[in-house]
Amino acid sequence: MEWTTEKRYKKYSEWTAEELLDLQAQATKSDYQLSYHVRPQSGLLNDPNGFSYFNGEYNLFYQAFPFGAAHGLKSWFHLTSKDLVHWKNMGLAVKPDTKFDSHGAYSGSAHVIGDELFLMYTGNHRDENWERHTYQIGAKMDKNYNITKLEKPMIEKPDHVTEHFRDPQLIKFNDMYYAIIGAQDAKTKTGKISLFRSKDLKKWQDLGYVDFSNDEMGYMIECPNLVFVDEIPVLIFCPQGLDKNITNYQNIYPNMYMLGEQMRFNKAKFITNQEKPLNLDDGFDVYATQAFNAPNGKAYAISWVGLPDISYPTDAENWANCMSQVKELHVKEGVLYQQPVPAMASLRKNGTPLRVEKTLDTHQTLMQDASQNYELKLDIEANQEGELYFAANNNLSAGIKISFSTKDDAYLTVNRSQAGIAFDQEHGETRTIKLDANQRLSIDLFVDHSLAEMFINNGKNTMTFRYFAPKENTKLAIASDGELNFTGTHWIMEK
Amino acid sequence: MEWTTEKRYKKYSEWTAEELLDLQAQATKSDYQLSYHVRPQSGLLNDPNGFSYFNGEYNLFYQAFPFGAAHGLKSWFHLTSKDLVHWKNMGLAVKPDTKFDSHGAYSGSAHVIGDELFLMYTGNHRDENWERHTYQIGAKMDKNYNITKLEKPMIEKPDHVTEHFRDPQLIKFNDMYYAIIGAQDAKTKTGKISLFRSKDLKKWQDLGYVDFSNDEMGYMIECPNLVFVDEIPVLIFCPQGLDKNITNYQNIYPNMYMLGEQMRFNKAKFITNQEKPLNLDDGFDVYATQAFNAPNGKAYAISWVGLPDISYPTDAENWANCMSQVKELHVKEGVLYQQPVPAMASLRKNGTPLRVEKTLDTHQTLMQDASQNYELKLDIEANQEGELYFAANNNLSAGIKISFSTKDDAYLTVNRSQAGIAFDQEHGETRTIKLDANQRLSIDLFVDHSLAEMFINNGKNTMTFRYFAPKENTKLAIASDGELNFTGTHWIMEK
Incomplete structure (x- = not known):
């Protein structure tokens, strides 16, 4: 029309x-x-x-x-x-x-x-x-x-x-x-x-x-x-x-x-x-x-x-x-x-602690079906690097990819280029922030069907974005070439 | 119109x-x-x-x-x-x-x-x-x-x-x-x-x-x-x-x-x-x-x-x-x-045990402001009689009145005549059920602004009705001429 x-x-x-x-x-x-x-x-x-x-x-x-x-x-x-x-x-x-x-x-x-x-x-x-x-x-x-x-x-x-x-x-x-x-x-x-x-x-x-x-x-x-x-x-x-x-x-x-x-x-x-x-x-x-x-x-x-x-x-x-x-x-x-705001925590249902593995093969599935409405808190130690995937398909060829390093040249990059329906490609499909070197990284991610809100390091940065993934793409995974130490919790968010 | x-x-x-x-x-x-x-x-x-x-x-x-x-x-x-x-x-x-x-x-x-x-x-x-x-x-x-x-x-x-x-x-x-x-x-x-x-x-x-x-x-x-x-x-x-x-x-x-x-x-x-x-x-x-x-x-x-x-x-x-x-x-x-259904319990917030007093004066205020959306569970002993008021004003001249007896001639009557805006008076302003004589009476009452649903004795009877009370009438009270033994809980219901 x-x-x-x-x-x-x-x-x-x-x-x-x-x-x-x-x-x-x-x-x-x-x-x-x-x-x-x-x-x-x-x-x-x-x-x-x-x-x-x-x-x-x-x-x-x-x-x-x-x-x-x-x-x-x-x-x-x-x-x-x-x-x-x-x-x-x-x-x-x-x-x-x-x-x-x-x-x-x-x-x-x-x-x-x-x-x-x-x-x-x-x-x-x-x-x-x-x-x-x-x-x-x-x-x-x-x-x-x-x-x-x-x-x-x-x-x-x-x-x-x-x-x-x-x-x-x-x-x-x-x-x-x-x-x-x-x-x-x-x-x-x-x-x-x-x-x-x-x-x-x-x-x-x-x-x-x-x-x-x-x-x-x-x-x-x-x-x-x-x-x-x-x-x-x-x-x-x-x-x-x-x-x-x-x-x-x-x-x-x-x-x-x-x-x-x-x-x-x-x-x-x-x-x-x-x-x-x-x-x-x-x-x-x-x-x-x-x-x-x-x-x-x-x-x-x-x-x-x-x-x-x-x-x-x-x-x-x-x-x-x-x-x-x-x-x-x-x-x-x-x-x-x-x-x-504190009341967001009232939406949390079924908290699931996420498993930590010292050495990752190609990637570790955190949840095969993380749902389309959840909060994920991740606390990643200093001197690590890896990728977090969400709204992903099974082999991670589709999904939102969050690359991060907590080493000397610390950064975090969101890449939505493989998430689903492409849009606004003209203004770039990645966004990167610099992080303080050799520090822990905390990510509080809120996912709601086609919206992601990331609060990084207790809200020092926020990264908010839409994406339009196939609804069956609900995998949550993490990948790293080497050792990766983190703790995390996943909650279904229900109103 | x-x-x-x-x-x-x-x-x-x-x-x-x-x-x-x-x-x-x-x-x-x-x-x-x-x-x-x-x-x-x-x-x-x-x-x-x-x-x-x-x-x-x-x-x-x-x-x-x-x-x-x-x-x-x-x-x-x-x-x-x-x-x-x-x-x-x-x-x-x-x-x-x-x-x-x-x-x-x-x-x-x-x-x-x-x-x-x-x-x-x-x-x-x-x-x-x-x-x-x-x-x-x-x-x-x-x-x-x-x-x-x-x-x-x-x-x-x-x-x-x-x-x-x-x-x-x-x-x-x-x-x-x-x-x-x-x-x-x-x-x-x-x-x-x-x-x-x-x-x-x-x-x-x-x-x-x-x-x-x-x-x-x-x-x-x-x-x-x-x-x-x-x-x-x-x-x-x-x-x-x-x-x-x-x-x-x-x-x-x-x-x-x-x-x-x-x-x-x-x-x-x-x-x-x-x-x-x-x-x-x-x-x-x-x-x-x-x-x-x-x-x-x-x-x-x-x-x-x-x-x-x-x-x-x-x-x-x-x-x-x-x-x-x-x-x-x-x-x-x-x-x-x-x-x-069990999921109704997921709406319960802030459960408040209701105080029991052996002898009531004229009436006992259970809650001065019970809100307009709540669940109330009452368990009343056998051989008692009294009245429960809800959506009531301070002196109980307005409100829904539930009269009950758990004596020989046991009954429960809902009276909505003083609740607020009158309607459908033609078909009577009270409804009464007979109860088994000399038995405990349990009432599970759900109040939602202008709707009351009562599940009586674990759902053996239900009494459902609308009423249209002034919104400041949120008192919950109980009255009896004599001794009244009951236990109860009040929960705010929030979706």
Whole structure:
């Protein structure tokens, strides 16, 4: 099916219920569908939005086009959770139904104000000449989840940015509200983060761009997100078109972060000693990560596992993408750590210790059928090298291959080239991280049908990626030319 | 909203996706929505259909009208489960899309044949004069859940029954197929169960009515269901309009059963020593129970918790009804026992032993906030009497009241008159069962927001009912005039 502009922007009211029911059934039945991650009920899911704690529950929204695997007319779908693991689908929340968001209720954030959850997001409107107009819109959600939009946009686009001005994050600091907004400078066409200030959410003052780097941040910054992690300000953002000489990356668009010393809101200055932004995830498919500070003092992040302008194999099944699991953030020794939340352990069933053998022949089967939804923890000693295979066939000619060394030149490489249906080969089929030499390596791998999330060395690195393997390929194996010492546990993950 | 005939039979393709999304969100957000029982994604749910084990999973379908709390144009929705507790929504399965089921894909059963699940169900068609025509239709579901309907109806309605001829159950016995079908005799207008035989599912022979009682079985029998429980044939059915002098019942329509000695298929004779049918459930809202023999040798049943021609408070929220939990069937001392399946225990969290006090003042609070989703097991000694309250407010003026005596004149009464929103008062607000005198009483109560299921004395009786209490009414208490000895445990139930 060709996704013409007309089809992508067809009103929700012009799609039939039968079409939607068929799409929902199709998404549910897919062999690649996820079992313990947030997935679209139908069609396409992208950015997490409005991640927050409200009314005694975690609230999460996501960008949705419910009618196919295309970036069509977007809305916000809503989920709630008590534990950040078990999510309840609350359905369509923010609809593209006013003149300010007629062509998409785009990404944004949420902030608890009084007994309401205040949503701030970007409305996309196309005029009769199909020219884009962008509006920063406010809406209030009450405890019964009823949403009322403010009548007028909150922030007008200033002249110094182009229509690529979106994804507002609403923050409160010292009794003032601030909005940071992804932007493209009108003159230089470079990526910027705009900062606005307001006392009352009505009158807003443009504080200009946030000063956080001397480098040019590509041609557009999407999804800027400021979060305090262990009291340290962390700026997460997506600098589209970033020069790879500044920070190298392989994905079509990067999702990066910078650790700060201080955020001086009123001076629009993010003071940092970090020279270059760092990749938030070292895998293939993370984008648009949104983090927030929860009332329990923790900082939680969740990522869209999917990328703009990339086709995924499930497009043919009319659905696409998923959310990462929620990650708890910490800063240790100048690095952002991302870790599973404790409630993930509640999904573990049937823990199986994995056998250790000193000398491996060609390879050792850890589990012939590891299932399609599991967690695997491996602790590998220093000065070893080998390969871990999962989602593999019997002779390991197909599968995901993780090569690693914990010797002098320590590294870890994910290779998805033999996993199954090929996709996005243009941006490479391997991803490599360097490891500290001669150190133990711990891997916490979460597999969910077509998604893998690896937390390496307690979350110092994460590598998140999709793959589309034949469903009978469920072998888990390890190989090495020599001695290999490790301990491990495998758990089935069931929600 | 008034449910005109036109609206109820509007084609699925004429409802918009936006309407459906709104209905799905409305159903999800309801305060009365269930958390660990099968519930409609939107609109109305009624009879369980096609309960079976296929492709390594339990399969269940239900009658659905997805567009509101009305008996409109029906389809089959599909669910699968590994453990009979955690169900995965597979979406719309059998659509009303041929001339034989244009006005409803009505109830039926499923039977594994080769590597397909064969579905047999009733197609409802209304002609230009709005006259009802009934067809018994076959369809095959493959392992990818694709459904192909047979081109022609399998069984023509014989002249000796009226158009009230529906709900076929397909059974295989000694290499022959049999279909038992609910019917109304054309001449006497009384309820009957028709029996048909076929070697090849193509040519069917009318064996007449099943002989199972000398009494008149009301004016129509719906949902006849033959299942073998501990090798004993059990006939479950809904004799609409049954004379209460035969077997007393209080619900608008009863769901009853008879234990047999033998089912002589070829003689259309259900040999039984049981004189009168018995109520399958002693609560308020069970109907259309469907049971089947699983490959593990067990017999499992599931019930619609809802009744035809009764309005429920959630009708105002555009959704209605739910499924009971799955019940494992056994026959002991001439009585059908219904018990929770073992996997229900996997939902238990935070078991709390309940305190015993010898002498109660006015009442004893067992838990001030018992939550809205829990299991409560109580074991009460012989020669006691008292009341159990749940979904109660602080002074117990509102709530469900269970009065009981384990003395000479032992009984248990459920009173839902003070529970919350009143409904179906016409058929009484209490239900009482007699208990054996001077015996211990065990109660296993499952509460899920607006549904209660009580298994009494290990499932010798079940009492299932809906109630619609204010959500802050979560007190659990016990009262007695004198001494009361019991032990108990409370578990939060979480999926």
